[in-house]
Amino acid sequence: MRQDLCQLLGIRAPIIAGGMTLVSTPELVAAVSNAGGLGVFATGDKAQEGGPERVEAELRRLKTLTDQPFGVNIPIHSPVAGALVDIVCAEGATLVTTGAGNPAPYLPQLHAAGLKVAPVVPSPEIAAKMEAAGADLVIAEGMESGGFIGKITTLVLVPQVASAVTIPVVAAGGFADGRGLAAAFALGACGVQLGTRFMASRECQLPDVYKQAILAQRSADAIVEGAVLPGLLSHRSIRTPAAEAVIAYEHTPGATPEGFRELFDAARLEVTGHLDKAVLGMGQVAGLIHEELSCQDIIDTIMRECQEVLGDLAPLGAQ
Ligand SMILES: Cc1cc2nc3c(=O)[nH]c(=O)nc-3n(C[C@H](O)[C@H](O)[C@H](O)COP(=O)(O)O)c2cc1C
Incomplete structure (x- = not known):
């Protein structure tokens, strides 16, 4: 553990709930932050639905739900990324996490507003570029995660990123769980970012049918769309008929990236409680999640288990 994430972000547990499109509402973000972790508000979907004004209103609402540090996720490819940066700088936050593009042009403005910036990176090369651009920390995300994914597994990625940056x-x-947090420390990380685990939390406002799917499904059910046709970002999700239909389309002779995007985008924004119609992110870690818990219980359990694991391992270090 080269640096203390808790000290850096002013939190009590080195656990971030990653910003999740359609999932990270002010209620979920506040619950994680109030429980001692760092909740991260996702702006992508809100910006699409109601424009930057909706993001501003939701951020103001979030600030009425917690007085603890929180983060905001900004997809850099968003046509309104500049407006989102302006809003976050005006409203304030502790951390901005970024994905889908290079945040370098926005770093001076974010830093001037006192924000720390953590790009999500899929490779050691991109991590090194982000450090050179002035990022304060990086989130190394492996391809077993839910949502859009890179090509390298967490176990292989994290130590390479830890070696590539300071x-x-x-x-x-x-x-x-706590075994994972202890493993992350061993790989050179100073904390973890979780997504799927917090989807199956009490405070997550997703319709119950999605949470039940996460509890019922196994790791191999976390299927990947967008891995066949050229030029697409891959995405890992709950096994649903809609997700399987998108994958079946990709394997159809004559399938095109445009045809894929049309099917995928229509289903990805479908979280109205009809599981069969949805393509909704879920990571392989679903196989480890068996119970809906409060955010406080999730964080407390991870911290307790991690202490136990580190205690059990201590004699190995003394040999
Ligand atoms: C439904 C869903 C939506 C997500 N949306 C985003 C997003 O908008 N921006 C982002 O940077 N990461 C997004 N992620 C990734 C998460 O923030 C987090 O890094 C990831 O879920 C961690 O992997 P895990 O699911 O195995 O815990 C999403 C993940 C899920 C499951």
Whole structure:
């Protein structure tokens, strides 16, 4: 553990709930932050639905639900990324996490507003570029994670990123318990970012049918769309008829990236409680998640288990 994530972000447990499109509402973010972790608000979907004004209103609401540090996730490819940066700088936050593009042009403005910036990175090369651009920390996310994914597993990625940069590294993809947190420390990370585990939390406002799917499904059910046709980002999700139909389309002779995007985008925004119609992110870690818990219980359990694991391992270090 080269640097203390808790000290860096002013939190009590080195656990970030990653910003999740359609999932990370002010209620979920506040619950994680109030429980001692860092909740991260996702802006992508809100910006699409109601424009930057909706993001501003939701951020203001979030600030009425917690007085603890929280983060905001900004997808850099968003046509309104600049407006989102302006809003976050005006409203304030502790951390901005970024994905889908290079945040370098926005770093001076974010830093001037007192924000720390953590790009999500899929490779050691991109991690090194982000450090050179001025990022404060990086989130190394492996391909077992839910949502859009890279090509390298967490176990292989995190130590490479830890060797490639001198800034703190947070490990993401596949974490749900204290064994995982202890492993992340061993790999050179100073904390973990979780997504899927917090989807199956009491405070997550997703319709119950999605939470039940996460509890029931196994690791191999976390299927990947967008891995066949050229030029697409891969995405890992709950096994649903809609997700299987998208994958079946990709294998159809004559399938095109445009045809894929049309099917995928229509289903990805479908979280109205009809499981069969949805393509909704879920990581392989679903196989480790068997119970809906409060955010406080999730964080407390991870911390307790991690202490136990580190205690059990201590004699090995003394040999
Ligand atoms: C449903 C869903 C939506 C997500 N949306 C985003 C997003 O908008 N921006 C982002 O940077 N990461 C997003 N992620 C990734 C998470 O923030 C987190 O890094 C990832 O879920 C960690 O892997 P895990 O699911 O194995 O815990 C999403 C993940 C899921 C499951």
